[in-house]
Amino acid sequence: xxxxxxxxxxxxxxxxxxxxxxxxxxxxxxxxxxxxxxxxxxxxxxxxxxxxxxxxxxxxxxxxxxxxxxxxxxxxxxxxxxxxxxxxxxxxxxxxxxxxxxxxxxxxxxxxxx
Amino acid sequence: xxxxxxxxxxxxxxxxxxxxxxxxxxxxxxxxxxxxxxxxxxxxxxxxxxxxxxxxxxxxxxxxxxxxxxxxxxxxxxxxxxxxxxxxxxxxxxxxxxxxxxxxxxxxxxxxx
Numbered sequence: 001x002x003x004x005x006x007x008x009x010x011x012x013x014x015x016x017x018x019x020x021x022x023x024x025x026x027x028x029x030x031x032x033x034x035x036x037x038x039x040x041x042x043x044x045x046x047x048x049x050x051x052x053x054x055x056x057x058x059x060x061x062x063x064x065x066x067x068x069x070x071x072x073x074x075x076x077x078x079x080x081x082x083x084x085x086x087x088x089x090x091x092x093x094x095x096x097x098x099x100x101x102x103x104x105x106x107x108x109x110x111x112x113x114x
Numbered sequence: 115x116x117x118x119x120x121x122x123x124x125x126x127x128x129x130x131x132x133x134x135x136x137x138x139x140x141x142x143x144x145x146x147x148x149x150x151x152x153x154x155x156x157x158x159x160x161x162x163x164x165x166x167x168x169x170x171x172x173x174x175x176x177x178x179x180x181x182x183x184x185x186x187x188x189x190x191x192x193x194x195x196x197x198x199x200x201x202x203x204x205x206x207x208x209x210x211x212x213x214x215x216x217x218x219x220x221x222x223x224x225x226x227x
Binding site: 031032033035037043044045046047050052089091095096097098100101102104105106107109 | 145156157204210213215217
């Protein structure tokens with residue numbers, strides 16, 4: 001079975017600063033996919049970034065980047081130049097290469113302080 | 115267009131009522147999902163439909179009955195719910211390829227009295 005762990009239930013960061021959210025996972029699979037989703041208060045869950053496990057290069061999307069360490073089974077999200085709109089719950093998710101099921105972590109509630 | 119729509123946005127129902135939640139996508143996705151989400155918790159998978167056929171049922175009580183009438187539409191029929199079923203119900207869809215991103219709708223916030 002796959003498990004995803006987010007060890008930081010809550011975090012805060014000053015506006016314009018950088019913050020890193022951690023995610024670790026456990027799997028015996030070699031091919032899989034990892035995701036960070038953002039869910040602002042009372043708003044829709046949206047994809048932040050996606051990483052394919054067979055790619056060594058870390059994914060980036062504008063101010064968002066990941067540090068993917070396959071051997072350590074670690075997938076952290078770095079948010080640079082934090083903005084007030086980044087305040088949200090962030091969920092790390094693991095997707096198998098077969099089937100359609102995602103395994104979600106417990107989430108990290110991030111608050112950006114003006 | 116990466117939009118998944120859900121109706122209604124909010125729903126209040128009594129324990130003897132029958133109601134339905136609706137989800138729609140026009141992205142050509144052939145996988146559709148129902149999740150239940152409690153406040154400050156991750157989504158919990160309930161059902162997965164692949165090519166309009168139920169492929170995963172995560173031991174959900176029979177008072178929840180999913181239906182996929184066509185490739186764009188997903189319903190969740192509710193009957194005789196309990197107060198503990200109050201939650202945000204999320205629909206998602208994706209392409210049927212490995213590792214595809216799931217696109218989520220805004221959810222229906224359900225309150226069972």
